[in-house]
Amino acid sequence: MLKFTNKQQVFEIGKVRFGGQPGKKRTVMVGSIFYPRHSIVEDRVMGKVKEGAMEKLLAAFESASEETGSPAGIMVYAETERSICTHLEKVADLFKGPIFIDSPSAEVRVAGVIRAKQMGIEDRTIYNTINAGVTEAELTAIKEHGISSSVLLAFNPGDIQAKGKIYLLENGGGILPEGMIEMAQKNGVKRPLLDMAVMASEQSAGSALRGIMIAKAKWGLPCGCAMHNAVESYAPLAKLQGDDRKLFRYVDVASAVMPIIAGADYVMFGPIESARRTMHAAAFADQLMEQASSEL
Numbered sequence: 685m686l687k688f689t690n691k692q693q694v695f696e697i698g699k700v701r702f703g704g705q706p707g708k709k710r711t712v713m714v715g716s717i718f719y720p721r722h723s724i725v726e727d728r729v730m731g732k733v734k735e736g737a738m739e740k741l742l743a744a745f746e747s748a749s750e751e752t753g754s755p756a757g758i759m760v761y762a763e764t765e766r767s768i769c770t771h772l773e774k775v776a777d778l779f780k781g782p783i784f785i786d787s788p789s790a791e792v793r794v795a796g797v798i799r800a801k802q803m804g805i806e807d808r809t810i811y812n813t814i815n816a817g818v819t820e821a822e823l824t825a826i827k828e829h830g831i832s833s834s835v836l837l838a839f840n841p842g843d844i845q846a847k848g849k850i851y852l853l854e855n856g857g858g859i860l861p862e863g864m865i866e867m868a869q870k871n872g873v874k875r876p877l878l879d880m881a882v883m884a885s886e887q888s889a890g891s892a893l894r895g896i897m898i899a900k901a902k903w904g905l906p907c908g909c910a911m912h913n914a915v916e917s918y919a920p921l922a923k924l925q926g927d928d929r930k931l932f933r934y935v936d937v938a939s940a941v942m943p944i945i946a947g948a949d950y951v952m953f954g955p956i957e958s959a960r961r962t963m964h965a966a967a968f969a970d971q972l973m974e975q976a977s978s979e980l
Contacts, residue, residue, distance in 0.1 A: 703906035712756065816857075832875055849880055912953055
């Protein structure tokens, strides 16, 4: 059973606590909405969503959180500046917890930051992500608009093992001019959430679990990952056809539990539709971790 000797930092974002000793806290479960090919999105450019669909999903999401006791955050994905603003406005009215701004485009993420500030929700907004390709425009926007929470993606293309992740965070890993943690803090990020970068099953996905343990031991900062990314690229599952495809769901839920056993403080579990089954699994894992740590 894990117990870190250094102090574990706990950050409160949107009335949800991230961080702490394994077994002494609940794991924050983060679900995605408006993700690529999400059926409820009718217009990805404008951010138009099917009538009532978003409301139904968010209600079920919060119900699952209440039922299991799992604290929750929502990942808002968008592909255009217009759609990120539209999505943020709608989600923020219905969900009062932490909101992650997510997009493959830095310009879209920056537009989300600006809109979050205008809406007055910057204190519960989490930038996703500061990464090895971060731009000055991103860092400036984060600092100038009071976004004090950000995910730091520890993906080091030069070394995908745990060592490469840690070096990127610590000293830039030969990619950034300084460590990612220091860079983020210089630009106003007071509450960094370390993401141990799971890209695909064949890209040493398991090293993220070791990375969580090393990072929490080294810095005491909240750590997590999106292990479901590895499930999506796991070859044996990709070969399954027909009714056997339901096996994907079981492995996907199991993948959300693995980081918890490694000490993760938050887990990005993917599509919001899987919230209830995933949160039940996470709540069970949290209880086992609590029992295992009771004598430490």
